[in-house]
Amino acid sequence: MFDDQETVAAVLRSTPPPDVPGDFLARVNARIDATAGWLGLADFRTWTLRLAPAAAALALAGLLWPAPSVSTTPVPSVTATPATVFSPSSSSDWQQDVTGDAMLDAALTPADRGRAR
Amino acid sequence: MEKEGLSATVDPDGELVTAAAAGSRDAFDELVRRHQSAMLTLARVLTGGRGDADDLAQEAFVRAWRNLPAFRGDSTFRTWLHRVAINVVRTSQAKEGRLRRLFDAGGRSDEPFDPPDTGEPIETALARRQAIDRALASLPYELRLPVTLRDLQGLEYKEIAALLKVPIGTVESRIFRARQRLRPLLASLVERHV
Numbered sequence: 001m002f003d004d005q006e007t008v009a010a011v012l013r014s015t016p017p018p019d020v021p022g023d024f025l026a027r028v029n030a031r032i033d034a035t036a037g038w039l040g041l042a043d044f045r046t047w048t049l050r051l052a053p054a055a056a057a058l059a060l061a062g063l064l065w066p067a068p069s070v071s072t073t074p075v076p077s078v079t080a081t082p083a084t085v086f087s088p089s090s091s092s093d094w095q096q097d098v099t100g101d102a103m104l105d106a107a108l109t110p111a112d113r114g115r116a117r
Numbered sequence: 118m119e120k121e122g123l124s125a126t127v128d129p130d131g132e133l134v135t136a137a138a139a140g141s142r143d144a145f146d147e148l149v150r151r152h153q154s155a156m157l158t159l160a161r162v163l164t165g166g167r168g169d170a171d172d173l174a175q176e177a178f179v180r181a182w183r184n185l186p187a188f189r190g191d192s193t194f195r196t197w198l199h200r201v202a203i204n205v206v207r208t209s210q211a212k213e214g215r216l217r218r219l220f221d222a223g224g225r226s227d228e229p230f231d232p233p234d235t236g237e238p239i240e241t242a243l244a245r246r247q248a249i250d251r252a253l254a255s256l257p258y259e260l261r262l263p264v265t266l267r268d269l270q271g272l273e274y275k276e277i278a279a280l281l282k283v284p285i286g287t288v289e290s291r292i293f294r295a296r297q298r299l300r301p302l303l304a305s306l307v308e309r310h311v
Contacts, residue, residue: 004296004297004300005293005296005297007307008268008296008299008300008302008303008307009267009268009296011247011249011307012264012268012269012299013268013269013271014245015158015245015269016242016243016245016247017154017248018154018157018158018159018161018246019157020154021171023213024153024157024171024174024175025146025149025153026148027175028175028178028179029142029146030178031175031176031179032178032182032183034249035183045232070229099178107286117242
């Protein structure tokens with residue numbers, strides 16, 4: 001039985017090698033080149049690497065760029081009607097008795113000024 | 118720790134693999150030349166001698182090139198390439214099976230195509246190869262693959278076990294059973310060989 005095993009193994013080992021087509025390598029290379037085009041575009045690693053300088057430049061610009069300074073120019077003041085001061089942060093303001101003028105005023109007043117009042 | 122029990126093995130393709138992984142097409146070309154015959158044999162046996170073996174062997178090399186940077190050297194390149202090729206064939210067969218189920222109401226079996234007998238005398242290389250292909254094609258996949266990897270491709274038992282992710286004892290028993298089944302099918306070749 002074990003002789004049979006060895007004999008079969010020997011027969012299989014003696015299988016003639018396949019005829020490799022002459023253009024096998026060329027066809028493999030052609031397929032690699034064909035897939036490299038669209039696959040390269042879809043490869044996130046390539047994009048990550050290519051975009052690294054741009055990301056670094058943006059980060060640097062973010063660090064070095066001067067922060068916008070608070071303007072010293074006086075902002076023309078909006079005359080508010082003292083009786084109807086409206087601040088959207090207060091829930092009591094969202095009641096029916098707020099006048100249209102007060103709402104318009106609140107909308108036109110910068111947020112920080114509104115809070116200051 | 119030894120990975121897959123193979124780290125002590127020096128990979129004869131090591132230098133070429135390193136160069137190819139770094140982008141050298143010349144190095145990869147040499148790897149293709151070294152392994153093209155083995156990959157064609159494997160694809161031919163796994164597909165049961167169908168015409169697309171050539172195409173699948175090429176696809177295995179394309180996938181290998183694409184995934185080479187991820188190859189960690191846990192096994193030899195040859196073993197890894199076999200794994201890539203087996204996956205390529207398996208994927209292709211699964212795709213084909215789905216298509217067949219969709220379009221063929223008769224539901225043909227997934228058994229491999231039996232290569233035709235050309236009627237050439239058994240002495241010729243082509244006839245010998247076809248006789249062996251036919252015999253192998255008659256085996257179920259789980260016997261055909263290990264015996265092919267061992268006796269046609271020359272892989273070690275431990276390499277096959279790692280590749281198929283089964284214990285080495287399972288590999289030995291499958292190869293034993295495969296050879297038992299092949300013995301009568303290869304009778305004409307065995308008699309000449311003895």
